[in-house]
Amino acid sequence: xxxxxxxxxxxxxxxxxxxxxxxxxxxxxxxxxxxxxxxxxxxxxxxxxxxxxxxxxxxxxxxxxxxxxxxxxxxxxxxxxxxxxxxxxxxxxxxxxxxxxxxxxxxxxxxxxxxxxxxxxxxxxxxxxxxxxxxxxxxxxxxxxxxxxxxxxxxxxxxxxxxxxxxxxxxxxxxxxxxxxxxxxxxxxxxxxxxxxxxxxxxxxxxxxxxxxxxxxxxxxxxxxxxxxxxxxxxxxxxxxxxxxxxxxxxxxxxxxx
Amino acid sequence: xxxxxxxxxxxxxxxxxxxxxxxxxxxxxxxxxxxxxxxxxxxxxxxxxxxxxxxxxxxxxxxxxxxxxxxxxxxxxxxxxxxxxxxxxxxxxxxxxxxxxxxxxxxxxxxxxxxxxxxxxxxxxxxxxxxxxxxxxxxxxxxxxxxxxxxxxxxxxxxxxxxxxxxxxxxxxxxxxxxxxxxxxxxxxxxxxxxxxxxxxxxxxxxxxxxxxxxxxxxxxxxxxxxxxxxxxxxxxxxxxxxxxxxxxxxxxxxxxxxxxxxxxxxxxxxxxxxxxxxxxxxxxxxxxxxxxxxxxxxxxxxxxxxxxxxxxxxxxxxxxxxxxxxxxxxxxxxxxxxxxxxxxxxxxxxxxxxxxxxxxx
Numbered sequence: 001x002x003x004x005x006x007x008x009x010x011x012x013x014x015x016x017x018x019x020x021x022x023x024x025x026x027x028x029x030x031x032x033x034x035x036x037x038x039x040x041x042x043x044x045x046x047x048x049x050x051x052x053x054x055x056x057x058x059x060x061x062x063x064x065x066x067x068x069x070x071x072x073x074x075x076x077x078x079x080x081x082x083x084x085x086x087x088x089x090x091x092x093x094x095x096x097x098x099x100x101x102x103x104x105x106x107x108x109x110x111x112x113x114x115x116x117x118x119x120x121x122x123x124x125x126x127x128x129x130x131x132x133x134x135x136x137x138x139x140x141x142x143x144x145x146x147x148x149x150x151x152x153x154x155x156x157x158x159x160x161x162x163x164x165x166x167x168x169x170x171x172x173x174x175x176x177x178x179x180x181x182x183x184x185x186x187x188x189x190x191x192x193x194x195x196x197x198x199x200x201x202x203x204x205x206x207x208x209x210x211x212x213x214x215x216x217x218x219x220x221x222x223x224x225x226x227x228x229x230x231x232x233x234x235x236x237x238x239x240x241x242x243x244x245x246x247x248x249x250x251x252x253x254x255x256x257x258x
Numbered sequence: 259x260x261x262x263x264x265x266x267x268x269x270x271x272x273x274x275x276x277x278x279x280x281x282x283x284x285x286x287x288x289x290x291x292x293x294x295x296x297x298x299x300x301x302x303x304x305x306x307x308x309x310x311x312x313x314x315x316x317x318x319x320x321x322x323x324x325x326x327x328x329x330x331x332x333x334x335x336x337x338x339x340x341x342x343x344x345x346x347x348x349x350x351x352x353x354x355x356x357x358x359x360x361x362x363x364x365x366x367x368x369x370x371x372x373x374x375x376x377x378x379x380x381x382x383x384x385x386x387x388x389x390x391x392x393x394x395x396x397x398x399x400x401x402x403x404x405x406x407x408x409x410x411x412x413x414x415x416x417x418x419x420x421x422x423x424x425x426x427x428x429x430x431x432x433x434x435x436x437x438x439x440x441x442x443x444x445x446x447x448x449x450x451x452x453x454x455x456x457x458x459x460x461x462x463x464x465x466x467x468x469x470x471x472x473x474x475x476x477x478x479x480x481x482x483x484x485x486x487x488x489x490x491x492x493x494x495x496x497x498x499x500x501x502x503x504x505x506x507x508x509x510x511x512x513x514x515x516x517x518x519x520x521x522x523x524x525x526x527x528x529x530x531x532x533x534x535x536x537x538x539x540x541x542x543x544x545x546x547x548x549x550x551x552x553x554x555x556x557x558x559x560x561x562x563x564x565x566x567x568x569x570x571x572x573x574x575x576x577x578x579x580x581x582x583x584x585x586x587x588x589x590x591x592x593x594x595x596x597x598x599x600x601x602x603x604x605x606x607x608x609x610x611x612x613x614x615x616x617x618x619x620x
Contacts, residue, residue: 090323
């Protein structure tokens with residue numbers, strides 16, 4: 001146990017959590033918007049890889065979205081996939097290198113719209129990879145359009161009066177869908193809208209990767225991330241808005257663990 | 259290794275495995291299905307993997323991932339299935355991945371798809387068009403070599419006839435010479451070192467070694483494709499000495515055409531042939547040389563006249579070009595139609611012969 005001496009001035013200035021950069025990040029610079037939740041989710045992911053000691057046997061397969069800018073800043077070997085195609089590319093990687101740790105990184109547009117069948121079949125096969133979804137319920141990179149996870153009432157550039165079930169259909173709760181599949185070993189939905197949520201999501205990320213590393217089968221972590229730009233709200237309102245809207249539909253928690 | 263009587267599909271799978279292919283993914287479709295079956299049966303025995311993918315989109319995606327690790331890997335389908343893979347074909351070319359694709363085509367209607375591609379942007383694939391199973395075995399092994407040598411996709415254009423007929427062939431590995439080391443592949447070992455790698459079509463590396471960027475990367479692919487075009491033209495010609503007319507055909511149809519040309523030559527008809535072995539790069543120079551001073555050039559292909567475009571670019575007005583082929587399949591649309599017949603081809607050649615102007619040769 002570390003005792004903090006209180007009888008003298010601190011030997012170094014105090015530092016906040018935000019001052020620490022994950023070792024697997026080559027630079028703290030990024031081009032994402034203020035208030036974006038994706039850097040927080042990335043931090044959880046990179047810290048997990050580092051804490052599990054598998055950085056030197058990990059291969060990332062990111063899709064295409066705002067988070068693709070991390071492809072050049074994360075210090076892990078990487079295969080860049082097309083929009084929607086990360087799970088199949090990761091499958092090819094894992095089948096050739098079965099003792100490596102392989103994960104995908106996709107947004108909701110990438111995974112749940114463009115390539116939905118990929119993640120479903122990959123889960124059904126019990127492919128020993130970890131799929132990470134950054135779900136903000138909107139196409140952020142194109143500027144705020146409706147995705148398959150946008151919630152009822154959500155205003156986007158392609159649902160200007162709010163998502164209407166009669167006109168646009170209902171959102172897909174991808175985590176719940178995947179949890180039903182026999183090949184899926186671990187499925188959880190976390191969030192980064194509060195410090196507590198970040199801590200819980202980090203535990204989920206650990207369990208997901210641990211599932212892969214012990215050969216347990218397919219694992220999946222969905223992380224709800226703020227997108228104030230794509231939600232057309234003030235930056236500071238992002239966390240609260242998420243809790244009130246996306247978070248009420250895509251509810252946090254472990255959906256499956258075996 | 260001794261020769262063994264094998265169906266074309268089996269021979270091509272055996273040849274691929276013999277030269278080190280360890281991953282295959284595909285989706286069943288006639289007449290490609292048996293190739294997938296043979297990979298599924300044979301790859302596990304050599305420590306390889308064959309995935310019966312949920313669609314052609316995932317088949318090519320899985321192959322992409324396998325290739326990125328440095329493995330020799332392939333996918334395939336019919337032209338219809340390859341239509342679904344085009345986005346990945348275009349991007350894998352820009353990612354410089356040594357993909358091998360088998361098109362067990364329904365006829366020859368995929369000439370444009372093979373040589374022009376249905377994907378986006380500026381890219382070309384080397385296209386090998388074997389005329390029989392023995393050559394399909396050679397081309398299969400050559401495809402893996404050329405893909406590795408150039409870090410560029412190579413397509414082997416097969417068909418129903420190649421897939422479903424049998425020949426006695428030897429599939430033992432052929433030495434085509436050395437290929438560059440795959441120092442671009444990822445194995446996961448460089449994470450945390452500051453030197454981790456990316457396999458990407460975007461020309462973007464890692465912070466500190468960001469690479470050329472999209473525009474410069476796309477521009478850099480142009481001279482590479484020009485170098486391939488200059489180096490890899492393959493063509494077979496026959497009876498061009500004294501030929502007054504020339505017939506041009508590719509793939510299995512070319513073997514029938516060659517037989518007819520030999521027949522006619524034996525009977526004293528001054529006719530020769532050109533068989534493009536690579537459809538890209540196309541043997542424009544050979545076609546140009548063959549068309550110099552002849553009365554006419556015929557093109558026989560089992561489609562509405564696709565290769566005719568390339569033949570005209572080679573002939574460049576030196577002689578009249580006449581299309582004598584056509585769309586021809588069996589009732590299913592998958593198999594061999596009435597046109598692929600020596601007597602029918604002979605009839606079409608003789609009809610065209612009489613239509614060309616007399617005495618063009620100087």
